Amino acid sequence: MTGFLPREALRVCLVANSRFPIGEPFTGGLESMTWHLARELVRRGHDVAVFAGAGSDPALGATQLGVDVLPDPLRDDLGRHDVDAAPHVQVAEHHAYLSLMLELGGQDGERYDVLHNNSLHYLPVAMARSLPMPVLTTLHTPPQWWLESAVRLDRGAGSFAAVSRHTAAAWSAITPSACVPNGVDVDRWPVGPGGATAVWSGRVVPEKAPHDAVLAARRAGIPIVLAGPVLDLAYFREAVAPLLGSEATYAGHLDQSDLAALVGGSAVAVVTPAWDEPYGLVAAEALSCGTPVAAYARGGLPEVLTSATGRLATGGDVDMLASAIGDAMTLDRGQCRAHAEAALSLERMVDRYEDLYRQLLRRRVAA
Structure with missing residues (x-):
């Protein structure tokens, strides 16, 4: 990292929600934000790799998180007799993120300057200290117990951004975070004439x-x-x-x-x-x-x-x-x-994230 220049293009690994595709029509604000962030970073000349759920926008070139594995009907039926058995979806999601984190913890992780986590899963947070690149997690929700415990487990290795001052304040007792409000692409949301409804x-x-x-x-x-x-x-x-x-x-x-x-x-x-x-x-x-x-x-x-x-x-x-x-x-x-x-623009949001990425890299170089 000693050759890093403050304004050069970055190699960004974006980790998204595995449950919903990153593409239109968007399921919610998290999916929309991740899609717009990826596209704008690419437009600005950065090298962006997206890890996301099945069915994500092909134009992103996203790598699917995990593999679609249907449970064996017989084994699944037998497993239901164990009241402590974890639901299939939760196990599949856990394995998807675990596989990704293990891969990024090895030589694959050396390809990236920074990992930006926009998932709601605990593993990218908990395993941040095992990765060769700095990790920035955007807090898209109020504090959740599974994320709180992951934050404590990472021992301060990861960094955090919150989508509003309110969300940053809600998380403040658990971890500090920079406030980066979500941005809207004003070109894709043009002025309309209004109406009667x-x-x-x-x-x-x-x-x-x-x-x-x-x-x-x-x-x-x-x-x-x-x-x-x-x-x-x-x-x-x-x-x-x-x-x-x-x-x-x-x-x-x-x-x-x-x-x-x-x-x-x-x-x-x-x-x-x-x-x-x-x-x-x-x-x-x-x-x-x-x-x-x-x-x-x-x-x-x-x-x-x-x-x-x-x-x-x-x-x-x-x-x-x-x-x-x-x-x-x-x-x-x-x-x-x-x-x-x-x-409230997308450009304002991405400017702030670029600044945070570079701050994390300068901190890593100085360490």
Whole structure:
């Protein structure tokens, strides 16, 4: 590493989530962030290797994490009699990351200057000190016990970034982290004309609470369109589907361009986390389209918005959210776009990660 120059191209190993593909249509913000980061790093001239789940965008040239191994029906049935047997998916995921870490701990790891971990798995964190390159892990969630224990196990070998000041503060008792807000590609989320409906986008799961968005829009007197992957079918059937009708429709899991057109053609974006949202990428995407936001003030979401670009309501207060929807619809769409370009862009995010990569390398050289 002694020949490292501060501004030269880097060899970056990106480790992604193994459960969901890194490609469109994105399952969530983590997958979107990793895909955009990889593409932008390549555009800037870096050599990027991506390790990701099956079905990831072929243009990334990603190496699949693990091998799809179906359990033997007989052995699997016999194993069910052991109540302590680990679920097949968890074992497969563990082995996928273990195999990768063992490979990178040998000569394969010498090919990279830095490893950037964007998975939610504990092994890339716990095994950071066994690797020849510095490891940066982005914290995409509030503290989870399996990651907390991994952080303690790595004995300070790894470094961390958090997607918001809120998330960094939540992790502060466990590990320090740099704040690197997720960025949105403003070219792929162009300004739209607005419209007469509200929009909600994201994973259709209880912690995102789209049913609250429907109820609030109904009380605000505006139709709403929901879009996103249904990852909890029971929740969708029990809490969301009964609310659908002429004034609340489900558009499905849209690809990025269709989703951008929907968001840009809406009067207001509604964001309804029932948990402390680590960041709130859907809000940043809406602002890039010029669409103001009405949201629950949970987690990192208040960091995404300003008084000129959105209105906040107390988490779970549907009446207050309905009022916020009405107020947000009056905000200037040009100011929403300007805020996204100045403070929430992909370029700003990748600039910060490049700086962190080089800081880690300089620290390694000096050690």
